[in-house]
Amino acid sequence: MDLLHNLYTGFSIALTFNNVLYCLAGVLVGQIVGVLPGIGAPTAIALLLPLTFTINPTSAIIMFAGIYYGVAYGGTITSVLINVPGESSTVMTCIDGYQMALRGRAGAALSVAAIGSWIAGTGSIIILMTFAPALAKFALRFGPSEFFALTLMAFGLLTVFGGEQPIKTIITTIMGLLIATVGLDVVSGLPRFNFGIPQLLGGVDFVVLICGIFGVAEVFNSIEEPEEGDLIKQKMRLRDLFLTWEEWVRSRWAIVRGSVIGFFVGMIPAGGITTASFLAYLAEKRYSKHPERFGKGAIEGVAAPESANNSASISGFAPLLALGIPGSPTTAVMLAGFMMWGIRPGPLLFHQHADLVWGLIASMYIGNFLLLLMNIFLIPPFVAILRLPYTILMGFIVIFASIGAYSINNNVFDVWMMLGFGVLGYLMKKLEYPIVPLVLALVLGRLSENSLRQALTLSGGSLSIFFTRPISLIFIIAAILAYLTPLIRWALKRLHRVKAERV
Amino acid sequence: MLSCILLKNMKKQEYFRPRTRIGINVLILIIIAFLLLPVFGFSIGLGLYVGATMWIIGKHGWISCILTTIITAIAIHFIFGHWLDIPLPTGLIGW
Numbered sequence: 284m285d286l287l288h289n290l291y292t293g294f295s296i297a298l299t300f301n302n303v304l305y306c307l308a309g310v311l312v313g314q315i316v317g318v319l320p321g322i323g324a325p326t327a328i329a330l331l332l333p334l335t336f337t338i339n340p341t342s343a344i345i346m347f348a349g350i351y352y353g354v355a356y357g358g359t360i361t362s363v364l365i366n367v368p369g370e371s372s373t374v375m376t377c378i379d380g381y382q383m384a385l386r387g388r389a390g391a392a393l394s395v396a397a398i399g400s401w402i403a404g405t406g407s408i409i410i411l412m413t414f415a416p417a418l419a420k421f422a423l424r425f426g427p428s429e430f431f432a433l434t435l436m437a438f439g440l441l442t443v444f445g446g447e448q449p450i451k452t453i454i455t456t457i458m459g460l461l462i463a464t465v466g467l468d469v470v471s472g473l474p475r476f477n478f479g480i481p482q483l484l485g486g487v488d489f490v491v492l493i494c495g496i497f498g499v500a501e502v503f504n505s506i507e508e509p510e511e512g513d514l515i516k517q518k519m520r521l522r523d524l525f526l527t528w529e530e531w532v533r534s535r536w537a538i539v540r541g542s543v544i545g546f547f548v549g550m551i552p553a554g555g556i557t558t559a560s561f562l563a564y565l566a567e568k569r570y571s572k573h574p575e576r577f578g579k580g581a582i583e584g585v586a587a588p589e590s591a592n593n594s595a596s597i598s599g600f601a602p603l604l605a606l607g608i609p610g611s612p613t614t615a616v617m618l619a620g621f622m623m624w625g626i627r628p629g630p631l632l633f634h635q636h637a638d639l640v641w642g643l644i645a646s647m648y649i650g651n652f653l654l655l656l657m658n659i660f661l662i663p664p665f666v667a668i669l670r671l672p673y674t675i676l677m678g679f680i681v682i683f684a685s686i687g688a689y690s691i692n693n694n695v696f697d698v699w700m701m702l703g704f705g706v707l708g709y710l711m712k713k714l715e716y717p718i719v720p721l722v723l724a725l726v727l728g729r730l731s732e733n734s735l736r737q738a739l740t741l742s743g744g745s746l747s748i749f750f751t752r753p754i755s756l757i758f759i760i761a762a763i764l765a766y767l768t769p770l771i772r773w774a775l776k777r778l779h780r781v782k783a784e785r786v
Numbered sequence: 787m788l789s790c791i792l793l794k795n796m797k798k799q800e801y802f803r804p805r806t807r808i809g810i811n812v813l814i815l816i817i818i819a820f821l822l823l824p825v826f827g828f829s830i831g832l833g834l835y836v837g838a839t840m841w842i843i844g845k846h847g848w849i850s851c852i853l854t855t856i857i858t859a860i861a862i863h864f865i866f867g868h869w870l871d872i873p874l875p876t877g878l879i880g881w
Contacts, residue, residue, distance in 0.1 A: 499816075503809045506843075674843050675854065678836030681816060682858070685832065686866055686874070693873055695823065702816060709809075 286413065293641030297649055302342055306646045309346035310654050313353020317370055318361055318665050322501060322680060324354040324370070325612040325722075329493035330683040332620055333690035340624040341639045345646040347620065348600070351613050352404060352647070355556055355592040356654045359396040360665055363389055363585075372556040372592040375564040379577060379584030386580050391527075395534050395582055396589040397658035403542035403590035404651040407597040410546060412644055415633075419605035422630040427737035428748045432758035433608060434731035437552035439765025441720045444551065444558055449769035451716050459724025462487050463732070480696075489619045489726060491688045491697045492704050496718055497612070498684035499705025502677050504712055534586035537567055541590035549595030550602055552723065555611035556592040563591030597647060604628055604640055608727065612719055615726045808843060815839055828874040829867065833859030 296302060316327040328347050335343040358370030363380035376396065383392040425433070438456055442449045465476045466486025474484055541563040548559040567587040568577045577584050599614050607629035609615040621628050626636060633640055688701035711718055742748035749755050819835035826834060837855030840846045867874045 503812065506809045506812055674840045674846070675836065677812070678839050678854075678858070681835065682832045682862065685820075686828065686862070689828070689874070690866075695875060698820060698823075702820065706813065 289637070289641045290412065290645060292638065293643075293645030296341065296638055296642035297345065297645035301339075302345055302642065302646060303649065305338075305342040305346040306349050306650050307653060309349020310353040310356075310650045310657070312346075313350035313355075314357040314654070314657060314665060315668055316350065317354040317357020317359075317373075318668050319671075319676065320361065320367055320505065322676075323497060324351050325493055325616050326497040326501065326680075326684075327354075328613060328616045328620070329490050330498065330680075330687045332490055332616070332623065333687050335620065335624070336690075340621075340626055341642045343620065343624070344617065344639065344643050345650075347617055348643055348647060349650045351599075351617075352593060352596045352650060353654055355589075355596050356397065356400050356658050357665065359393065359400075359589060359658075360662060361669065363392045363396070364666060365669070372560050373588070374557070375560045375588040376585055378564075379579075379581050382578065382580035383582065383585065388580070388582075391530055391582065392585050393662060394659060395530065395586050397655055399534065399538040399541065399586045399590040400593040400658075401651055401655040402538050403545060403594040404597055404654075405648065406542050407546050407549075407594035408644060408647045408651070411597055411601055415601045415605050415640075418601060419630045419633045422606050424754065425606075425630065426752070426755075427734040427741065428752055428755045429758065430734040431731055431738055432749055432755040432762065433606070434727045434734070436758045436762040436765060437608060437610075437727055438720075438724065438731075439762040440552050441723065443765050443768045448715075452720050455711070455716050455718070456720040456724045459721040460728045462492070462721075463725045463728025485692065486729075487700065487725070488688075488691050488697065489615070490691050491701045492725060493612070493616055493619075493722065494684040494687045495701040495704025496708035496711075496722065498680050498687075499702060500708025500712065502680050503705070503709040505673070506677070530582045534582045537583040537586040538590045540567065540570075541587035542594040544587075545591030545594035546598040548591070549598035550610060552602070552608065552610040555599070555613075555719070556595040559595035560588035560592040563587040600643075604632055604643075605630065607632075608730070609723065612722045615722055618726060812839065812843060815842065823875065829863035830859045832862055833857075 297306070312327060312331070313324070316322055316324065327350055331347075331350075335346075354370055355372055358368055358373035359376055359380070362368045362373040362376040363384050366377050366381040368374045368377055380392045380396070383389065441456055442452045461476070463486075465483055467473070467484055468475055476483070544563045544566060545556075545559040548562055549556065564584060564587055567583050568574050571577065571581075571583060573581075596613075599610050602608050602610050603614040603618060607618070607627065609618045618628065626632070626639070684701060684705075685698045688697045689695065691697060708718060711721075738748050739746075749759055815835065815838055819831055819838070822834075823831045825831070833855045836858050837851045840854060841848060841851040862874075
């Protein structure tokens with residue numbers, strides 16, 4: 284019983300006083316960040332990165348994971364009570380959650396979200412626990428050519444899931460790749476794109492970009508379009524939190540379906556928790572026997588997306604830990620953290636840092652349980668956080684972002700660069716360019732370039748290395764298919780239109 | 787090249803909203819604060835920035851603005867500078 288033994292080790296690490304404290308701090312911060320609109324999980328983790336220089340990496344990653352899945356719980360509160368999603372992952376919850384609140388079932392909506400999230404979270408950890416080591420074992424066979432093909436496929440998948448306009452996704456991906464090339468060339472040591480500025484020789488640090496593009500840009504966005512909702516004032520007694528039997532029957536399979544969808548979407552690069560909750564809601568609506576109930580306070584419409592975003596936030600750890608490839612901005616920031624602590628996630632992580640991996644997995648059980656308790660008994664204090672004046676919050680985001688950017692290299696130039704990225708992020712959001720591809724391209728770009736160079740060195744400059752190795756060939760084919768998807772979609776649409784015109 | 791296609795397809799949209807001006811004001815405030823960082827140092831400079839945004843954008847009373855400035859400056863100095871050992875640049879005052 285290797286698994287049970289590992290889990291036992293994990294719990295013995297996660298249950299030390301220090302780590303439980305970090306886990307609690309993580310879920311608490313996650314919950315608060317989830318409630319506050321305009322600041323999300325990637326920003327919060329990026330802003331906290333400089334604080335983890337001195338603490339033990341295991342404790343730090345336990346805290347960060349707590350923030351990630353805590354956010355998925357916290358955003359629900361504002362979605363249900365004031366119809367303002369605290370996070371993009373809880374946008375779908377607004378639709379039915381707020382309607383339920385209007386009908387006096389706010390308590391039921393919140394508790395089904397908490398229970399669903401807990402079931403989804405715990406279930407996903409069990410799958411993650413068996414699946415991630417297997418994935419890591421499989422990935423041990425990967426060479427540089429496989430990793431290059433894998434990143435290529437990830438870029439391709441970004442265009443599939445990137446949104447309505449694939450061209451914009453491709454543009455931002457290329458922008459990210461360009462930013463990734465800034466700095467000294469790894470192989471030849473020549474400076475690239477530094478425009479004679481010595482501070483750019485080290486490259487653009489990922490944390491600087493995150494602080495700007497998610498932190499400061501969000502400040503501008505929320506000033507321009509303040510999200511204001513009316514707080515539903517309901518006295519919530521403990522009794523209101525219990526679900527009726529009928530509500531439970533309606534939501535139990537929604538929770539299971541949501542969890543499964545969330546788990547798979549969470550592992551795909553560019554999938555992430557937002558897409559997961561979105562897809563889960565749509566699926567639930569399509570396969571429901573009473574689709575007309577959706578949008579009018581259907582409890583399934585709260586249970587499915589809430590379970591999905593939570594299980595996606597957990598399954599996102601599988602590619603990060605086993606392959607070293609992040610699928611969402613949040614896991615990308617965690618990867619930056621791992622590099623800062625001098626740990627390289629990837630197939631070997633399960634051997635070299637087994638304590639970290641299993642401590643993290645065990646802490647997820649604890650964190651999810653803490654969140655379940657918090658979300659049932661501590662809702663009023665979290666609602667009170669919303670009364671914080673936005674100008675103060677805004678000021679603090681700018682402070683954290685500038686100190687975070689500064690502390691990476693102790694360099695004031697980075698602070699200016701952070702502000703520049705903030706303005707860029709604001710303009711991108713305004714012009715409806717997706718931000719996620721830019722962020723992932725910057726992180727994956729370096730990995731991709733390194734493995735490309737290594738693979739070519741191995742093969743003596745011949746490209747055949749990517750096509751003769753079976754695993755790498757599969758990834759390459761998948762990547763090409765992914766790039767072609769928008770074209771195929773467009774062609775199909777065109778075909779339908781022509782047919783319709785003829786008829 | 788790709789952006790040319792997009793520019794062609796772009797619809798003329800109204801990108802300026804009534805509150806865009808406030809956003810620009812905040813940006814100007816941040817730039818002023820960053821320019822003044824070498825003079826005041828990180829802790830006092832950023833504290834002043836928070837106070838200034840509260841006063842100009844948030845229209846809070848001046849007493850609460852000054853109080854926030856002082857508390858923020860002290861908090862940054864001790865939390866980041868001493869507790870977390872980040873060598874924050876100091877200004878002319880030496881903080």
